[in-house]
Amino acid sequence: MNRRLNSRRLGDILSHAYIWFCLILFVTPFAALLSYSFTGSQGSYAVQNFQYVFGSFGNNLWWSFKISGLTLLLDLLIALPASYALVRYPFPGKQVLFSALTLPLYVPGAVIGIALVLTYNFTYHLTSSIWGLVMAMTVGTFPLMLTPIVVALKDLPVAFEEAAQCLGATKWQTYWRVVFPLIGPGISAGLLLSFIIVFNEYLVTLFVHPPGVTTAPLRVFNLVRTAGLLPTTAALAVTMQLISFVAVLAFFRIFGTRYLKGTYLI
Amino acid sequence: MLALIIPAILLTILFLYYPLVFIFRMSFTLTDSFLSPSGPIFTLENYRAMTGRYLSNVWVTIKLAGLSTLVNLIFGFPFAYILVRKVRYRDLVRGFMVFPMFGALYVAFGMRFVLLPGGMATPLLNALGIANTQALYSLPSVVFAMSIFTFPFMVMNIGTALSNVDPTLEEAAACLGARPLQTFWRVLLPLTRSGLIAGALMVFGWNVGTFAEPLLLGTINEQKSLAWTLYQRGVVQTDYGLSTAMGVVLLILAFAVTYFSLRYSHGALVE
Numbered sequence: 001m002n003r004r005l006n007s008r009r010l011g012d013i014l015s016h017a018y019i020w021f022c023l024i025l026f027v028t029p030f031a032a033l034l035s036y037s038f039t040g041s042q043g044s045y046a047v048q049n050f051q052y053v054f055g056s057f058g059n060n061l062w063w064s065f066k067i068s069g070l071t072l073l074l075d076l077l078i079a080l081p082a083s084y085a086l087v088r089y090p091f092p093g094k095q096v097l098f099s100a101l102t103l104p105l106y107v108p109g110a111v112i113g114i115a116l117v118l119t120y121n122f123t124y125h126l127t128s129s130i131w132g133l134v135m136a137m138t139v140g141t142f143p144l145m146l147t148p149i150v151v152a153l154k155d156l157p158v159a160f161e162e163a164a165q166c167l168g169a170t171k172w173q174t175y176w177r178v179v180f181p182l183i184g185p186g187i188s189a190g191l192l193l194s195f196i197i198v199f200n201e202y203l204v205t206l207f208v209h210p211p212g213v214t215t216a217p218l219r220v221f222n223l224v225r226t227a228g229l230l231p232t233t234a235a236l237a238v239t240m241q242l243i244s245f246v247a248v249l250a251f252f253r254i255f256g257t258r259y260l261k262g263t264y265l266i
Numbered sequence: 267m268l269a270l271i272i273p274a275i276l277l278t279i280l281f282l283y284y285p286l287v288f289i290f291r292m293s294f295t296l297t298d299s300f301l302s303p304s305g306p307i308f309t310l311e312n313y314r315a316m317t318g319r320y321l322s323n324v325w326v327t328i329k330l331a332g333l334s335t336l337v338n339l340i341f342g343f344p345f346a347y348i349l350v351r352k353v354r355y356r357d358l359v360r361g362f363m364v365f366p367m368f369g370a371l372y373v374a375f376g377m378r379f380v381l382l383p384g385g386m387a388t389p390l391l392n393a394l395g396i397a398n399t400q401a402l403y404s405l406p407s408v409v410f411a412m413s414i415f416t417f418p419f420m421v422m423n424i425g426t427a428l429s430n431v432d433p434t435l436e437e438a439a440a441c442l443g444a445r446p447l448q449t450f451w452r453v454l455l456p457l458t459r460s461g462l463i464a465g466a467l468m469v470f471g472w473n474v475g476t477f478a479e480p481l482l483l484g485t486i487n488e489q490k491s492l493a494w495t496l497y498q499r500g501v502v503q504t505d506y507g508l509s510t511a512m513g514v515v516l517l518i519l520a521f522a523v524t525y526f527s528l529r530y531s532h533g534a535l536v537e
Contacts, residue, residue, distance in 0.1 A: 015348045022345055023362040025414060029376020030365050032386055036379050078277055081270035089267050101274055104282050106524040108475025110493035111513045114500050115285035118292065118510070122300070139281040142274070200369040203477055203493075207501065217371060224375055224482060234379065237372050244368050249361070257360055 030241055037235035049235035057236050060216040064240075067130070067215055068198045071137040075145040075194055076187070078138070083149040084175070088158075098150075102143035112140060113207030120208060128210050136208045137198045144197060145190035152186025153179075185255045192251045196244050216240055286517070293510040300506055312511035320508075323490040324515060330480065330491060331473040333405075334412035338469050339462065341413075342420035347454075349421065350428045363418045370415045374482040377411045378402065381483075408484040412476055416469040423468060427461020428454075463526075471523040475516060492516045 037049050054061070086098060104112070116136050117127075126132035160182065164174040180187075202217035209218060216236060223233040293313070295306040316324065349359060366373055380386045381402040391401055401407060431454065439449040455462075477497075480488040492512050500509025 012352065015352050018344060019348055019353060019359065022341070022417075023359065026362050026365050026417070028380060028386065029373045029411075029414070032376045032379040033372070035386075078273045082274035085267060085270035091268060097271075097275075101278055104278065106471060106520055107282070107286075108493060108516050108520050110475055110477060110496050111286075111289075111517050111520075112282070114496055114509055114513045115289045116281065117501065118506065119285040119288050123288070135277075135281050139277055142277060146274070196368065200372070202369070202371050206497070217369065220375065221371055221478070224378075229378065229382070234375075237375055241365065241368050241372055245364065248364050252357065252361070257357065 030238070033234045033238050033241075036229075037231055037238045039231050049231050050239070052232045053235050053239050057216065057219060057232075060214055060219040060236075061239070063213055064199055064216040067134060067137060068195055070130075070134045071141060071198045072145075072191055072194055074134065074138045075142055076191070079142065079145040079149055079190065080187075083146055083153055084179075087150055087153040101146060104139050105143040109140075109201075109203035110207075112136065113204045116204070117207040127208075130210055130213055133205065133208050133210060133213065136204050137201060140201070140204060141194040141197050144193040148186045148189035148193070149183060152183040152189075156182050185258075188251065188255060192247060195247060199244060200240060289510040289513050292506055293514050295507050297505050297507050309507070312507045315508060316511050316515055320495070320512070323492055323495050323512075324519075326488065326490040327474060327476070327492040327516070328519070330408060330412060330476055330488065331470045333409045334416060334473050335466050335470045337409060337413040338417055338420040339466055342417060342424055342465065343462070345417075346421045346424035346428055350425050351433065363421070366414050366416075367418055369478075370411070370476070371478045373415050374411050374478045377407060378482055381407060402483065403485045405484070405488060408476075408479050408488045411479040411483055412473050415479070416472050419468050419472065420465040423465030424458060424461045427458040427464075431457045467523045467526050471520050474519045474523070492519075 038047075082101070086094065113136075116132070120126040120132050124132070126135075156179065160178050161174050164178045165171075169177070200217050202215070202221045205215055205218045206221065209215070214222070217240060220233055220237050220240070223230065223236075227233070292300050292306075294308050294310065296309045296311060299307040349356065353359060381391075381398060383398040385398070387401070388398060391398060435453055435457070436449055439453050440446075444452070475493045476491050477493040480491040481494055484491075493516065496509045496512040496516065499505045499512065
């Protein structure tokens with residue numbers, strides 16, 4: 001009996017050790033970048049690297065925030081009415097339509113990139129405007145915005161809307177004052193997921209970015225490819241990951257992890 | 267009321283389906299003849315190259331995605347099992363697991379520092395008698411980076427399947443005299459099969475388009491990955507015919523697995 005108890009405890013210890021081993025592996029790339037970003041040119045401890053990020057790379061960060069903001073706004077404007085129609089109105093072929101709308105998620109980035117850069121060149125003539133890049137990001141993240149909102153709407157009983165309308169609210173009032181606040185967590189989940197993807201996207205951007213526009217992840221990619229390994233590049237990558245991490249943590253604190261179930265993040 | 271959904275349909279048609287049809291048509295034209303004033307020259311040459319000269323690129327892509335899927339399966343199952351059955355600090359685990367999801371670029375970039383001479387892995391590599399450069403530019407390091415990037419997806423799929431399995435089933439198996447390995451093979455594995463398949467296909471689908479990892483961590487052989495070759499041929503050398511044909515092959519690879527993963531993942535993805 002005693003031996004069995006001991007072997008069980010050993011199993012537990014090994015289990016937790018395995019989990020921690022994997023977790024350490026997950027953060028190893030980040031930790032390596034972090035430690036390297038603190039080294040200076042003469043091997044000295046250098047916060048100058050991070051000053052450099054907000055100085056010389058400030059422009060790139062600004063582009064990243066701008067592209068992310070525009071993309072999220074467009075995503076939301078398109079996904080809100082679409083999700084409502086998908087959940088609340090019956091029409092034939094709904095499942096097929098939903099699948100067709102969420103398919104962009106499964107198209108490899110390089111394929112979206114080459115397809116868009118060629119159509120922008122030869123058909124749409126969008127290569128020199130930032131809207132080409134914004135539309136590319138929007139179509140890629142649209143499924144991530146749509147899915148959590150659809151899930152949230154499905155969980156919301158129709159009774160609330162019926163009650164509001166019985167009390168004399170117009171359709172518009174019902175949506176903004178009853179439905180919208182109640183699906184708020186779903187909307188925030190969509191915003192978070194899309195933000196993380198757009199903010200860190202470099203692959204599609206590499207194909208379709210207009211001349212003169214370099215987002216921060218693209219700058220990281222270009223610098224790693226051409227300038228080799230620099231502590232300042234590591235500092236930029238660390239900054240990007242920290243901003244994304246803070247966004248995720250804030251979401252976890254406010255809404256918990258429930259609303260991200262079944263989506264991109266656990 | 268269907269007017270509400272029209273912007274969404276327009277968005278996907280204009281910026282996804284039409285461009286995909288566009289490159290499909292282009293993949294049957296000779297190099298950059300699509301632009302020539304005398305009209306495009308249609309040919310099957312690009313697909314002949316894909317099954318001839320560039321066949322090894324297709325194989326390398328499948329090999330990289332397949333190996334990383336295998337690594338994810340082997341290490342993901344115990345991880346998901348322990349996470350679902352024994353771990354109470356799950357939010358902490360979620361916090362850690364978010365890091366790889368910020369992108370393969372940062373993972374590959376970070377791994378380069380780890381494997382660099384004087385990097386974090388140097389003592390370990392020395393103990394094993396491997397030179398840094400040997401480890402830095404190699405197949406295992408590419409597969410390792412790809413596996414880290416997709417590990418959370420695998421754990422998510424297996425974990426969902428596992429949390430639907432009643433723990434008393436395992437106790438019953440143990441009471442009836444099954445050893446742990448038997449319980450795993452004959453109880454757990456059959457019950458979580460759909461999650462395992464869905465996770466494997468999802469990871470494969472994501473990793474088929476691998477770009478940064480082979481470029482930053484691989485040898486010339488791993489850099490044959492389709493996504494990277496497509497970029498080189500298309501954007502750098504403007505051989506539109508060939509690069510769009512590569513895009514079509516890559517799309518077919520990703521879609522074939524996605525189709526099956528959606529069939530198997532009912533519950534895992536939607537629930």
